[in-house]
Amino acid sequence: MDVFVFAVAAAVILIGAMGVVFSRNPVHAALMLVMTLFGIAVLFVQQQAHFLAAVQVVVYAGAIVVLFLFVIMLLGVDVAENVTVEPLVGQRTAAWVITAGSVGLLTALAIRAAQVSLGMPSGTRPLDGEGGNLVQLARVLFSDYLFAFEATSVLLVIAVVGAVVLANRSPGSTADAGEQEHSPTGAGR
Amino acid sequence: MSVDYSWYLFLGAALFTIGAYGLLIRRNPLVMFMCIELMLNAVNLTFVTFSRMLNDIGGQVVVFFVLVVAAAEVVVGLGILVSILRRRPSATVDDISALKG
Numbered sequence: 345m346d347v348f349v350f351a352v353a354a355a356v357i358l359i360g361a362m363g364v365v366f367s368r369n370p371v372h373a374a375l376m377l378v379m380t381l382f383g384i385a386v387l388f389v390q391q392q393a394h395f396l397a398a399v400q401v402v403v404y405a406g407a408i409v410v411l412f413l414f415v416i417m418l419l420g421v422d423v424a425e426n427v428t429v430e431p432l433v434g435q436r437t438a439a440w441v442i443t444a445g446s447v448g449l450l451t452a453l454a455i456r457a458a459q460v461s462l463g464m465p466s467g468t469r470p471l472d473g474e475g476g477n478l479v480q481l482a483r484v485l486f487s488d489y490l491f492a493f494e495a496t497s498v499l500l501v502i503a504v505v506g507a508v509v510l511a512n513r514s515p516g517s518t519a520d521a522g523e524q525e526h527s528p529t530g531a532g533r
Numbered sequence: 534m535s536v537d538y539s540w541y542l543f544l545g546a547a548l549f550t551i552g553a554y555g556l557l558i559r560r561n562p563l564v565m566f567m568c569i570e571l572m573l574n575a576v577n578l579t580f581v582t583f584s585r586m587l588n589d590i591g592g593q594v595v596v597f598f599v600l601v602v603a604a605a606e607v608v609v610g611l612g613i614l615v616s617i618l619r620r621r622p623s624a625t626v627d628d629i630s631a632l633k634g
Binding site: 346347350354357358361362364365370373374377380381384387388390391392393395396399400403404407408411412415416418419432435436438439440442443446447450451453454455457458468469470471472477480481484485488489492496499500502503504506507509510511513 | 535536537538539540541542543544545546547548549550551552553554555557558559561563564566567568570571574577578581582583584585588589590591593594596597598600601602603604605606607608609611612613614615616618619627
């Protein structure tokens with residue numbers, strides 16, 4: 345049963361990832377991304393990371409992909425891109441070389457990592473402690489990782505302010521006209 | 534028969550390389566962002582696997598932080614993208630080289 349779930353989820357993940365990379369329409373790429381994210385959430389559930397699976401669906405599939413689709417629709421850039429032409433000579437070949445190299449490296453790493461000696465003392469808290477997954481996660485998050493958690497809130501505030509500043513446009517004028525109005529002579533350019 | 538840990542690691546490696554390949558060949562900045570999300574998810578999967586392998590909740594906490602940073606990154610990145618594409622619709626990342634002085 346476990347193997348079956350893993351096989352289906354892995355197939356969904358890999359097909360979705362291929363779809364993101366090779367689909368010509370950005371909207372299709374975003375929908376394929378949702379598919380991949382759901383597959384990852386299934387694997388999180390299979391590994392007893394229930395809270396992260398829920399967050400994965402809510403934050404990634406629910407918020408980030410919707411943000412992507414919103415930007416695609418807002419800008420009207422959902423035109424198909426011709427993925428067969430190669431404007432930079434050798435870009436695709438270089439990409440293949442780099443990809444092959446990283447496949448080799450990561451596979452070697454995964455083989456090595458699977459032989460890591462298990463049963464070492466836990467760095468923070470063990471997974472099989474008291475309480476469910478959520479209780480354990482919250483305990484560690486609000487004790488050992490409290491400073492990182494607070495820093496994250498600062499990061500989110502910075503992101504919100506940055507998004508507002510970047511997307512802001514003074515009403516009734518394009519950015520170019522606005523610059524001209526504020527230039528001292530008015531006809532300097 | 535249960536699933537061995539290494540299978541998850543191989544799947545994460547495959548997903549990461551697919552994302553990296555997409556990042557290298559695509560020129561639409563939105564799709565490049567999605568490929569970055571693929572790579573982040575591959576790393577998340579690896580973290581959760583190691584968390585279970587080593588019986589340590591720390592890996593899952595790191596995944597939590599990766600999710601938050603990914604959200605912040607997407608918000609700021611798409612903000613920059615909106616302000617670029619508003620002036621030059623259908624801009625690809627090759628065109629953004631016009632920003633150099």
